[in-house]
Amino acid sequence: MSTHPEIFDLIVIGSGIAGLSTAVAALEGGARVCLVERANADDAGGNTRHTGAYIRMKSVDEVTDDFEEHFAANAGGYLDPLLMADVARDQQDWPPLLKALSFVDPNVVSTLAIESPPTLHWLGKYGVKFFPLDVPFPTSAQPRIVPSGGGLALVEALTKAFHEKGGVALYETAAQSLLQDDDGAVCGVRALARGHRKLDIRGGAVMIASGGFQGNAELLTRYIGPQALNLRAMSVGGQHNKGEGICMALNIGAAPCGDFGSYHASPMDPRSRRAGPSIYIYPYGILVNKDGQRFVDEGPGHTDETYEALTRRVFGQPGGIAWCVLDARLDDVPNQSVAIKTEQPPIEAQTLVELAEKIGVPAAQLEATVAAFNAACSNGKFDPCSLDGLATEGVLPVKSNWARPIDKPPYKVYPIISSIVFTFGGLKTDALARVINTEGDIIPGLYAAGEAQGLYYGSYTGATSVLKGAVFGRLAGQHIASSKATQVA
Numbered sequence: 001m002s003t004h005p006e007i008f009d010l011i012v013i014g015s016g017i018a019g020l021s022t023a024v025a026a027l028e029g030g031a032r033v034c035l036v037e038r039a040n041a042d043d044a045g046g047n048t049r050h051t052g053a054y055i056r057m058k059s060v061d062e063v064t065d066d067f068e069e070h071f072a073a074n075a076g077g078y079l080d081p082l083l084m085a086d087v088a089r090d091q092q093d094w095p096p097l098l099k100a101l102s103f104v105d106p107n108v109v110s111t112l113a114i115e116s117p118p119t120l121h122w123l124g125k126y127g128v129k130f131f132p133l134d135v136p137f138p139t140s141a142q143p144r145i146v147p148s149g150g151g152l153a154l155v156e157a158l159t160k161a162f163h164e165k166g167g168v169a170l171y172e173t174a175a176q177s178l179l180q181d182d183d184g185a186v187c188g189v190r191a192l193a194r195g196h197r198k199l200d201i202r203g204g205a206v207m208i209a210s211g212g213f214q215g216n217a218e219l220l221t222r223y224i225g226p227q228a229l230n231l232r233a234m235s236v237g238g239q240h241n242k243g244e245g246i247c248m249a250l251n252i253g254a255a256p257c258g259d260f261g262s263y264h265a266s267p268m269d270p271r272s273r274r275a276g277p278s279i280y281i282y283p284y285g286i287l288v289n290k291d292g293q294r295f296v297d298e299g300p301g302h303t304d305e306t307y308e309a310l311t312r313r314v315f316g317q318p319g320g321i322a323w324c325v326l327d328a329r330l331d332d333v334p335n336q337s338v339a340i341k342t343e344q345p346p347i348e349a350q351t352l353v354e355l356a357e358k359i360g361v362p363a364a365q366l367e368a369t370v371a372a373f374n375a376a377c378s379n380g381k382f383d384p385c386s387l388d389g390l391a392t393e394g395v396l397p398v399k400s401n402w403a404r405p406i407d408k409p410p411y412k413v414y415p416i417i418s419s420i421v422f423t424f425g426g427l428k429t430d431a432l433a434r435v436i437n438t439e440g441d442i443i444p445g446l447y448a449a450g451e452a453q454g455l456y457y458g459s460y461t462g463a464t465s466v467l468k469g470a471v472f473g474r475l476a477g478q479h480i481a482s483s484k485a486t487q488v489a
Helices: 017-028 046-050 067-073 081-088 106-124 150-164 217-223 226-230 236-240 244-250 303-315 328-332 352-359 363-376 465-482
Strands: 002-008 010-013 033-036 057-059 130-132 145-147 168-170 173-180 186-193 197-203 206-208 263-268 286-288 321-326 347-349 411-423 434-436 442-448
Touching: 002 033, 002 168, 010 017, 010 186, 010 197, 010 465, 017 033, 017 150, 017 206, 017 465, 033 173, 033 197, 046 150, 046 236, 057 106, 057 145, 067 106, 106 150, 106 465, 145 150, 150 465, 173 197, 173 244, 186 206, 186 442, 206 244, 206 465, 217 226, 217 411, 226 411, 236 411, 244 442, 263 303, 286 363, 303 411, 347 352, 352 363, 352 411
Parallel strands: 002 197, 010 033, 010 206, 033 168, 206 442
Antiparallel strands: 130 145, 173 186, 186 197, 263 411, 286 321, 321 411, 347 411, 434 442
C-alpha cells in the first residue's frame, strides 16, 4: 500500500463532462485538484468523448418548453402521496425519510433548468461553441442544440484547462473505495493503479463522476436481469463505467436514486464498429422479430419522444434483436444521414423469401406479416417530416403514422438491437450535488454528478445527460472551492 505524497482539496473520480466540469470549476476557485481516471490519457473522457452531446435547449439562453414537465412526468413510479405532501415545503424542512427517498427531487430539476444557460456560457469561456441542430431526428417535438465537435470538443477544452490550471491527473488508476475519518466524513480514495498497486489518495472532498455501470456485466445482470447479455454499450467509452463509484458510496450508507432496473436505450446496428451507430429509420418500414412477426407500433409519434420506449420493446424480443424491413420507397425519405448512422450497408434482396433466408427468419411468416400489413395500409398523403396520421386499419399492432405498403423491391433490412447508453441507477444528491445518506443527512465531503447522480426513471428526458453532468459538476466544483471542504485536516 502506498500513499500519494500530496493532500488535495478535491479528488475527482472520472474525466467525462461531470468530472472535468467539477475539476475546472474548483481549480478556478483556487482548490488543489486530483483527477483519478481508469483510462489512459488518450482514451479518457468516458461516454462524453464519444457522444454527439445533444442538449435539450432552444438556445444557450433557454431550455425547452417541456424541460421540467418531462422530469415531473417520470419522477419515480407510484409515489406515496403521504410522503410527497411535504415536497411543497422548503427542502430543509423535509422529514429525513423524504430527503432520502428515491424519486426526482424538483429542487434538483429546477436547479438544472436555471443553471443550464450560465453553465453553457461558462463552457463558452473555454472555446466551446454551440449551434442549433436543425434535424436531430427524423421528426422532433423539441429542439436541440449541440457543441461544435460534439462531446469530444467538451473533453478536449476542459482537459486543456484542467492541465493549464495545475490539476494533477492520475490516469490508468481506478478508484476502489472511499476513505473516511473518525466522524464519517469522506477524506480520500483508495485506488488501484496499473500493475495491481494499491494507492491511497487523501483529500478534503471527493466527487464521484465515474459514470454508471454499463461496463460491468455482473451489475447489469444483478439489476437489469440475465437478458442484459443482449445489450451493447453505445460507445467504447461506456465500457470504462464499471459502477465502482456508485457502489463505494452505497457501501458507506449513501441513498440510491434513479431506476436501477432500467437504462437509457437507443436503437443501434449490432454490426457497426463505430460509436453511436443509431438506427432511426424504422418509422418508415416495419419491425419484425426472429419469428418474422411485428410486435410494436413503428410510428407512434415523434422519434425523439418515442425511440426509447420502442427500443425497449426490441430488447424484450427473442435474442434482443429485431429487423427493420424497408423497400425502395425509402428513397422518398429525406435526411437519411440523421436516421441511419451505421457505416454498414443494408441487407438487400429482390424477394421477401430471399430476404428471409438472409436474415434467418421463417419465410412464410415474413411473407404473411408483410401481406397483412400491406392490406391494412390506407390511402393518404405520406409526409416523412411530420406526424402524417397515415395509419393502418385492421391489423395489430397498429402503425399510427407513415404506414405505406412494403411491396417495391429491392427490399432492405437493418438489424436493430438495444444499446445501453447509460444506466439510470445512481446516488441521491441535493441541488449542490452533495450525496445524501439513507437517513436523509448529507455525507460530509462526498459529491456525485453525471451518470453517478441518479435522476432518471421511466422515459429518459432526452438530451439532458451531458447537460446535467456539466451543470452539477460546475456547481459542486464552485461549492467545494468556496467551502470548508477545502480545509484538509
